[in-house]
Amino acid sequence: MHEPVLATGRQFEITSGTARAVVTEVGAALRAFEVDGKPYVETYGADRLPPGGAGAVLVPWPNRVADGRWVLDGEPQQLPLTEPARHNAIHGLLRHTPWTVVEHAESTVVLQAMVAAQPGWPVPLLTSIGYSVGDGGLTVTHTMENLGSRSTPFGVGVHPYPRAGDAATDECTLRLSASTLLPVDAERMVPVRPPRALEGDELDFRTGRPLAGLLLDTAFGGAAPAPGDEHVRHALLGPDGHGVELWADPVFRWVQVYTPDDFPGRGRAVAIEPMTCPPNALNTGTDLLTLHPGETWMAHWGLTPR
Template structure:
């Protein structure tokens, strides 16, 4: 990679970030073992990174169009030939690092407002390591003089070996149209029952928003590494599980896809700040069977 890399360390944990490539996370390791999907060494593609921030909206906006404040707006269609605008602007922008020390840094992205998204804002991402967790805080400040739609999220790619299980609680999920917009609600176990630990890998696509999420999710890998994801400011968990893939996404987000066209998007007053946090706590579970003491 040609860009500058910010590397953080605490105990056995190491994280690396690329401010230039969407303020993204390149890797997260414990004693050299990857905890998230590692970005390829020669890649400048943010979609190949370990995680990236979503701001000032998460997931899809239908056809990149929305009406707000008495005006119609057209966003850039920023995902190849996909018909919708996706994930906001931060993931395709350069961020600036400041206040960096051995275990923490702050990344900043400023949007002055343009014809696609006329609302000026400042986004900040604070990243910190302790010997047992990764903490990320994402804030969005409305720098304009009018209200603005405001959405936040994170897009981490976790690894799944054949024995990896996932557990989280939610009230329901949104089933999608063929072009991946929410269509109607269904029971939370309609695509897999993760209300108790269940295998992550599967042979069909899951790309759906879960509502009524309680803000926690637990991943237990076959090597005994346990990742506990905790989020605040995230009313939805978007799960992306490609069929047969060795990685999957648990995306804590502040709103459902296309919320801006469904009167379900948070609104931020001038001078106001929205925040979302994600903590990934890491430990290792001893999964070995107890040894016999030799007594029959």
């Protein structure tokens, strides 16, 4: 008799010194990351689907597409409505797809998947994600390759829930590099106006603000490296000033912050989701990337204990 297949498929552990991460076969999601036994992302059981999209890889677009509709070269496209209550397509096409392992060493695992040409997405893409742990924490590498005969727009995002060790979420301070906020429809969560500048209001997290009492499902833009830095940096810090930093290449100009109160075994949690483009970018064109036939794109982000 066969053993039941876990909801997230096989589990791939990587280690380096006291750093450890676990990546799932289904969705290539980050299910755990810890250093010295201290957790730096929220985790969940391998026998269940990732709660709230935890650790998900969001390709070939992050966040939402209103009504699942967009246009490529004048041709209307209709994506499946994977967020039916809001009549949106959400978070790409590979969250529930088994990925193929192409490399698995002690401290590194690389997985690959095909975005097949299909209704709503006519251009085939090959994508990979590599996770590596070391003294500096966790480094994640994304690639996208256009296998088709026409150019296509695309975006990339990820959905980690960083955790400042054992500190409760409401005891933590959030710091973002973002300088704008994208107003959205409160019911459908798609943009209704251009981004507005953040200048010292309660949602300006550039110098850090406590999370206690804040309910967020908010897209922030204008994320950019500080002068002299090469990376965008966000951070979640506990009351002792220690926690975790999420760094990303400058192409990740956007970050979605989501604060659910029902994360299993944890209650309040916070997702800090680096994205190359905002919600509904396939329609607005804002910060969309373009991949030409035969072209490959690469970008990085990571988590560093602080």
